[in-house]
Amino acid sequence: MSILIKGLKIINHNSTEEGNLLIEKDTIKAITKETPQAKEIIDLSGLVAVPGLIDMHVHFRDPGLEYKEDIISGSQAAVAGGVTTCLPMANTKPVNDNSTITKYMIEKAKQCGLIDLYPIGAITKGMKGEELTEMGDMLEAGAVAFSDDGLPVMNSEVMRRALEYIKTFGSFIISHSEDKNLAGKGVIHDGKVATITGLKGIPAEAEEIMIIRDILLAKATKSRIHIAHVSTKGSLKLIKWAKEEGIDVTCEAAPHHFSFDENCLLDYDTNYKMNPPLREKEDLEAIIDGLKSGIIDAIATDHAPHHRDEKFVEFDNAAFGITGLQTLIPLTLKLIKDNKLTWQDFVRLTSYNPAKILKFSDKGELKAGKKADITIIDPDFTYLFDNKINKSKSTNSPLFGKELTGIAKLTIKDGKIVHKL
Amino acid sequence: MTYTKKDLVGMKNLTKDEILFILDQAEKFKEINKREVKKVPTLKGKTIVNLFFEPSTRTRTSFEIAGKRLSADTINFSSSSSSTTKGETLIDTVKNIESMSSDIFVVRHAYSGSVKFIAENTKAGVINAGDGTNEHPTQALLDLLTIKEHKKKLEGLNVAIIGDITHSRVARSNIWAMNKLGINVKLFGPKTMLPKETTPFGCYIASNMDEAVEDCDVIMMLRIQKERMSTVLLPSDREYAKFFGLNKAKLKKAKNDCIIMHPGPINRGVELSTELADCKQSVILDQVENGVAVRMAALYIVANNI
Numbered sequence: 001m002s003i004l005i006k007g008l009k010i011i012n013h014n015s016t017e018e019g020n021l022l023i024e025k026d027t028i029k030a031i032t033k034e035t036p037q038a039k040e041i042i043d044l045s046g047l048v049a050v051p052g053l054i055d056m057h058v059h060f061r062d063p064g065l066e067y068k069e070d071i072i073s074g075s076q077a078a079v080a081g082g083v084t085t086c087l088p089m090a091n092t093k094p095v096n097d098n099s100t101i102t103k104y105m106i107e108k109a110k111q112c113g114l115i116d117l118y119p120i121g122a123i124t125k126g127m128k129g130e131e132l133t134e135m136g137d138m139l140e141a142g143a144v145a146f147s148d149d150g151l152p153v154m155n156s157e158v159m160r161r162a163l164e165y166i167k168t169f170g171s172f173i174i175s176h177s178e179d180k181n182l183a184g185k186g187v188i189h190d191g192k193v194a195t196i197t198g199l200k201g202i203p204a205e206a207e208e209i210m211i212i213r214d215i216l217l218a219k220a221t222k223s224r225i226h227i228a229h230v231s232t233k234g235s236l237k238l239i240k241w242a243k244e245e246g247i248d249v250t251c252e253a254a255p256h257h258f259s260f261d262e263n264c265l266l267d268y269d270t271n272y273k274m275n276p277p278l279r280e281k282e283d284l285e286a287i288i289d290g291l292k293s294g295i296i297d298a299i300a301t302d303h304a305p306h307h308r309d310e311k312f313v314e315f316d317n318a319a320f321g322i323t324g325l326q327t328l329i330p331l332t333l334k335l336i337k338d339n340k341l342t343w344q345d346f347v348r349l350t351s352y353n354p355a356k357i358l359k360f361s362d363k364g365e366l367k368a369g370k371k372a373d374i375t376i377i378d379p380d381f382t383y384l385f386d387n388k389i390n391k392s393k394s395t396n397s398p399l400f401g402k403e404l405t406g407i408a409k410l411t412i413k414d415g416k417i418v419h420k421l
Numbered sequence: 422m423t424y425t426k427k428d429l430v431g432m433k434n435l436t437k438d439e440i441l442f443i444l445d446q447a448e449k450f451k452e453i454n455k456r457e458v459k460k461v462p463t464l465k466g467k468t469i470v471n472l473f474f475e476p477s478t479r480t481r482t483s484f485e486i487a488g489k490r491l492s493a494d495t496i497n498f499s500s501s502s503s504s505t506t507k508g509e510t511l512i513d514t515v516k517n518i519e520s521m522s523s524d525i526f527v528v529r530h531a532y533s534g535s536v537k538f539i540a541e542n543t544k545a546g547v548i549n550a551g552d553g554t555n556e557h558p559t560q561a562l563l564d565l566l567t568i569k570e571h572k573k574k575l576e577g578l579n580v581a582i583i584g585d586i587t588h589s590r591v592a593r594s595n596i597w598a599m600n601k602l603g604i605n606v607k608l609f610g611p612k613t614m615l616p617k618e619t620t621p622f623g624c625y626i627a628s629n630m631d632e633a634v635e636d637c638d639v640i641m642m643l644r645i646q647k648e649r650m651s652t653v654l655l656p657s658d659r660e661y662a663k664f665f666g667l668n669k670a671k672l673k674k675a676k677n678d679c680i681i682m683h684p685g686p687i688n689r690g691v692e693l694s695t696e697l698a699d700c701k702q703s704v705i706l707d708q709v710e711n712g713v714a715v716r717m718a719a720l721y722i723v724a725n726n727i
Contacts, residue, residue, distance in 0.1 A: 195616040196433070198533035198555030198593055203617065268534035314511055316532040316553070 001025060003415070004038035007045030008376065010366055011343045013352035021049060023372040026414040030368050044376055047409055050347050051364050052084030052373025054354035055325065056252055057149070057174075057228055057300035060086070060117075063104065064093025069305040069393050071105060074325075075114035076391035077303070079419035081325040082375035082408030085354075085363065086115050090122035091150040097122035097133045099141035106142045114418045116373075118144040118358070123162045123173060129153045132162055139169050144358055147174035149228055152210055154180055159214060163223035172224035172248075172357075177210035177235070178202075178276070187316055189277040193262040199315060202277050204232040211235050215242040215249055226357065227251035229302050231276035233286035240295045250357050252300040255331035256322055258287045264398065270311045270318035271398040274304070288340050291349055297357060299349045301328050305394030323397045326390060330399075333379055333406035372415040381407045381421075427726045428540040428547040429719050431556035432598040440565070440598055446718035447566050447711070453490060454713055464493035464724055467524045471497045472515070472539075473550070474530040479685060479709065480550050480560075484527045487716035493525075493724075511535065512542050519543050525723055528552070533590075546723035548716075554588050554646075560684055561594035563715040565602070567708045568639055571680050576603035579676075581633045582624075584643030584665065584692055585614040585654075591684045592643055596622050609633035610643075611665055613654040630664065630671050637675040641682040642667055642692045658691045668694040672702075680704045 003023045010017050010031055022030040022038060030036065060074035061067075069077075071088075078086050088105065090096035096105065102119045109117030121143040125131045127150070135146055146166060152175075153159045162173055183206040188194055190201025211227055215238060218225040227239060230251045242249045256274060261281045264272045272278060290296040304321025311318050332350065335341040341349075355364025362371040382405045383389060389407075390400065411419035423442035432440065453461055469488040471481050481497065488495035498518065509517075515526065525546040528536045533553030540547035551557040569575055580599060586592045586608055599606050600623055608619065609627040619626055627633035634640060645661065655661050662668075667681065681693070681703045689695050697703060 190617050192618045192621045195618050195621045198553055198590060200533075200554070201617065268537060309510065312510070312512065314530070314532040314535040314538060316535075317511075 001415070002029070002038040003040045003042065004036060005049070005376065006035065006041065006043045008047060008049040010049045011347050012051070012365055012367070013344055013348040016343060021366070021374065023412065023415045026372055028366060028368055028370050028372050031366065042410070044409065048343065048377045048379060049366060050375050050377065051351040051366050052375050052411070052413060053082045053328065053350045054085040054358070054360070054363060055083045055301050055303065055328070056087050056298055056354050056358070058086045058088050058303040058325065059091065059305065059321070060088040061305060062092060062108065063101065067393070068307050071108040071117065072112045073391065073393045074303070075109060075112045075117070077323070077325040079114045079411040079413065080389070080391045080408065081327070082329050082377060082411055083325055084115055084373040084375065084411060084413040084418070085118070085360070087118050087120050087144065089120050089147060089149040091127060095122050095127050097125050097127070099134065099137045102138050102141040102143045115413060118142065120144065120149070120174060121146045123148045123153055124158060127151050129155055129158055132158070132165055135166055135171070136169050139171055145172050145174050145226065147176060147228065149174060149176040152176050152178040152180055156213060156217065160217050160221060163217055163221040163225065167221065167223045172226055174226045174228050175210065175214040176228055177207050177214060179206045179209045182206040182209065187273060187277070188265050189262045189279050191262050191280050193265050196266065197268065199265070199268070204234055204279065204283070207232055207276055208234045208238060212238050215239070215247055218249055219245065219247045224248040229254050229257065229276055229300070230287070230296065231257045231279050231283060233283045236286050236290045236295050243295065250297040251295070252298040253287045253291065253296045254300060254302040255324060255328055258284055258291065258335065259331045260398070268315045269398060270313070270315055271322065271396055273315065273318050273320055274322050275320035288335060291335070292341060292345060296349070297353045299328065299332060301325055305392050306396045307394060308396070311396050321396065323392050323394055325392065327385070327397060327399050327404065329377060329408055330404040330406040372412055374412040375408050376410040377406060378409045379406045381405065381409070383407060424722050425726060427723065429558055429723055430537050430540050430547065430549045432558050432561050432594045433556065435598070437601045440562070440601060443562055443715070443718050443722060444566055444569065446722060447562065447715045450717040450721070451711070451714040453717070454710070459490050460492060461490065462492045463721055464488070464491035467493040467724055468522060469493045469495045469525045469527060469720060470518055470523045471495060472518070472526050472528045473497065473499045474528070475551070477529050477550070480529065483709070483712040484550060484716050487713050487720055490713070491717055491720060493720065511539065515539050515543050519545050524727060525720060544727070546727040548719050548723055551590050553590065554593070555590050556594045557590040558594050559712065559715050559719055560591045561598045562719070563708055563711040564595055564641065564682060565598060566711045566715055567682065567704050568680070570707070571704060572638055577605070578638040579605045579607070579636055580639040580641060581607045581609060581627070581637045582641045582643065583609045583633055583667065585646050586610050586643070587614050587616050588646035589643045595641065596624060607633055607637070609665070611655065611661070631674050634667070634671055634674040637679050639680050639682060640667060640672070640675060644684060644686065645688055645691060658688070662691050666692055666694065667697055669696060672697065682708060685709070
């Protein structure tokens with residue numbers, strides 16, 4: 001089985017070229033200006049081919065909360081958003097804190113066959129922040145990293161031991177950086193909009209304090225840490241410092257944090273309620289600068305589906321989170337259209353760097369011999385993000401019902417077309 | 422009619438004309454409360470439901486009296502702040518009571534923005550009787566009415582609002598309204614009780630009690646919202662009284678005819694010394710009295726717009 005896709009602008013993190021992509025079985029056979037013979041020929045002239053997107057941070061709610069999302073609907077949303085590899089967080093019900101659940105998740109994703117799914121295991125049993133999980137066993141089962149995302153590991157001793165322990169296995173810890181005491185009962189950023197709305201604020205320092213703690217623990221243990229969903233200017237300064245010090249730290253930012261600021265919350269719209277919260281305009285700009293400069297290594301969606309009933313309530317009672325898999329492309333392309341990022345930056349942030357962080361040597365590049373995980377984007381396609389487009393079980397996105405530009409026209413995983421618009 | 426909205430959710434989104442219109446109406450309704458038979462048929466046949474998801478005595482009573490004086494049928498519904506104690510959502514609760522042909526909901530709720538949320542999801546008129554730390558518009562209106570009565574004007578007055586600003590929906594509603602009416606507002610309180618960002622208030626932030634009180638026409642002391650604050654905001658009531666409470670000595674810095682206000686209930690000896698709470702300059706009971714007239718006006722106006 002071979003497929004030839006013609007007329008593409010082929011983008012890697014360090015190159016841009018016009019050409020055709022020849023895929024044989026699950027591998028990229030050639031990138032060429034010629035038109036070699038193939039069983040299937042697809043002409044997508046003028047569209048952009050990038051390596052299949054790798055989303056390091058999603059919530060698929062499976063097992064346990066499948067009414068919000070399950071691995072099948074999550075996979076469908078992923079490929080419709082151009083994402084071929086997903087790392088679901090461990091806050092399932094029960095928590096993914098043992099190899100049985102890890103194996104279940106991988107097996108279900110394989111049966112579905114749309115994406116590569118690599119679970120993030122919990123750092124602590126039940127995500128209670130007390131006892132370490134059997135990380136080695138979970139890695140053997142197919143987990144790739146560990147996080148209690150959604151809940152911070154408040155006990156510094158536990159975090160230290162987790163960082164030390166994981167070094168044995170060459171994996172790393174993903175930090176949900178939030179000082180729970182300082183965040184208190186906050187529901188939005190502690191800034192001007194909190195003053196105006198009377199909604200309780202979460203200070204930027206709740207994030208920054210934990211980031212510096214985890215950076216220092218990574219330094220002390222000579223271990224590897226990845227900071228999830230960075231949202232403040234101060235956090236980026238701390239991470240920049242850590243990188244300059246040679247500490248093994250990477251980080252990610254979510255599209256909503258470089259697309260919206262706290263002003264979106266003036267009307268108490270629960271679709272903008274997320275954790276970390278939308279920050280100030282200068283934080284948003286710092287994140288865009290961080291994406292450009294390389295302080296931020298990856299874009300990850302923090303795809304957090306919730307049922308309508310969990311958002312159609314009083315603001316304080318509403319769940320935190322926003323779906324993100326199908327808005328990753330349009331929100332990030334906006335930065336390209338605004339000349340804040342290039343296409344090569346896009347590839348670096350959405351596949352090349354994530355592949356490096358996760359040590360996926362066969363992903364993250366469009367190159368002969370690499371795995372044929374490919375996303376083909378129509379950057380100018382304008383559409384309504386509605387029920388016809390949305391593949392997630394949930395619609396908790398402020399972008400739902402709005403007009404977006406830029407979409408995955410074709411998604412290929414392991415050489416197979418898994419999404420076609 | 423200058424006011425055309427079906428709801429009264431907050432002062433933040435009202436115009437100066439709308440605020441003055443409600444005050445004018447309230448002044449007219451005051452007269453009814455002085456009659457021997459304090460009742461008019463204005464809202465006869467209307468059903469007003471006091472939906473109180475948070476404990477309240479004076480505001481609920483004030484609204485209930487206001488409704489009854491206008492001949493409306495007033496019903497009280499009390500529940501914990503979470504309407505979900507039996508698993509029902511807030512909007513389902515509201516929709517159910519709306520189905521019984523309720524005309525107006527007077528809502529108090531522990532969460533900011535929740536009254537707006539209800540207003541957007543019911544056909545009934547909605548009056549905010551206090552939502553979280555966001556707004557308490559009828560309290561601001563009764564405060565303004567009281568100030569206007571005593572000072573014969575609003576524009577150009579110097580008002581100090583002192584105390585727990587962060588947790589005070591009374592402060593927020595007053596600040597939004599007073600800014601629109603040309604009142605000079607100074608704020609003061611312990612830093613733990615001031616929002617991190619005070620710029621949206623557009624008010625002068627005093628650095629001590631003397632500066633806060635100086636040259637004031639009105640001093641509005643706020644109640645310490647013990648039920649809303651975390652335990653680390655204050656070391657003690659004693660220390661609060663010493664540095665942030667109002668007593669006779671501190672009052673000397675204000676204008677001689679300065680009036681003292683408090684939304685109640687007072688923590689005597691903490692925000693206000695007893696001698697000031699009960700002195701001639703204290704207009705606290707006038708505020709309570711004006712509350713009924715303001716709420717009659719609010720109910721009347723909203724009833725006309727649904």
